[in-house]
Amino acid sequence: xxxxxxxxxxxxxxxxxxxxxxxxxxxxxxxxxxxxxxxxxxxxxxxxxxxxxxxxxxxxxxxxxxxxxxxxxxxxxxxxxxxxxxxxxxxxxxxxxxxxxxxxxxxxxxxxxxxxxxxxxxxxxxxxxxxxxxxxxxxxxxxxxxxxxxxxxxxxxxxxxxxxxxxxxxxxxxxxxxxxxxxxxxxxxxxxxxxxxxxxxxxxxxxxxxx
Numbered sequence: 001x002x003x004x005x006x007x008x009x010x011x012x013x014x015x016x017x018x019x020x021x022x023x024x025x026x027x028x029x030x031x032x033x034x035x036x037x038x039x040x041x042x043x044x045x046x047x048x049x050x051x052x053x054x055x056x057x058x059x060x061x062x063x064x065x066x067x068x069x070x071x072x073x074x075x076x077x078x079x080x081x082x083x084x085x086x087x088x089x090x091x092x093x094x095x096x097x098x099x100x101x102x103x104x105x106x107x108x109x110x111x112x113x114x115x116x117x118x119x120x121x122x123x124x125x126x127x128x129x130x131x132x133x134x135x136x137x138x139x140x141x142x143x144x145x146x147x148x149x150x151x152x153x154x155x156x157x158x159x160x161x162x163x164x165x166x167x168x169x170x171x172x173x174x175x176x177x178x179x180x181x182x183x184x185x186x187x188x189x190x191x192x193x194x195x196x197x198x199x200x201x202x203x204x205x206x207x208x209x210x211x
Contacts, residue, residue: 013126013160017119021167024115027108028174035181038105040070042188046195049076053199058083071101071185072192079196087200094193101189105182109175116171123164130157 045068052061058080065077079094 013122013129014163017122017126017160017163017167020115020119020122021170024112024119024167024171024174027112028178031108031112031178034105034107035178035185037069038071038185040068040072040185040188040192042072042191045072046192049192049196050199053196053203056203071105072189075101075189075193076196079193083200087197090200091197094197098189098193102182102186105185109178109182112171112175112178116168116175119164119168119171121164123161123168126160126164127157130160 048064049061052058052064062077062080065073065080067073075094075097078097079090082089082093
């Protein structure tokens with residue numbers, strides 16, 4: 001029996017679970033690529049930014065952030081562009097930019113979480129419809145059904161459950177993994193943002209002292 005034949009035995013629920021699995025795989029691959037690109041070497045970035053800010057070379061610092069093209073670099077770039085308006089304005093911009101970057105990193109995760117819950121439920125729904133089909137067969141045959149007569153309904157019940165659980169387990173596992181990776185990136189962004197704000201404050205104090 002071919003894979004297509006086995007799939008078709010699962011009944012009308014199987015295409016729904018298949019669609020959910022396709023969406024799941026697409027989200028997982030896309031999020032893994034985004035998170036990989038978002039990774040930042042925090043110590044190296046901070047050393048470079050600190051040096052440029054200490055030298056008061058703001059334009060070069062902005063260009064460096066533009067070249068990095070990571071969420072943390074985007075946050076700092078937006079903050080540095082508002083440096084002339086004071087530390088409080090920079091802090092406000094950094095916080096707003098941080099929320100935007102976190103939202104981008106979390107894109108699609110809610111859908112993945114939904115699939116992890118819905119796919120097994122679809123499988124269980126297939127189980128119920130399969131058993132209904134089996135009992136309807138028994139009724140049609142007036143109780144004289146043999147195992148082969150019931151095989152279709154049992155196939156549907158077992159296949160949809162197995163397929164739904166498989167899709168749900170994979171979605172749940174990757175959801176937790178991706179959430180952990182996003183949380184690590186968010187922590188890195190907070191460390192970098194706070195450090196840069198401290199540097200700006202130090203530089204402002206030094207400038208005041210020089211005056």
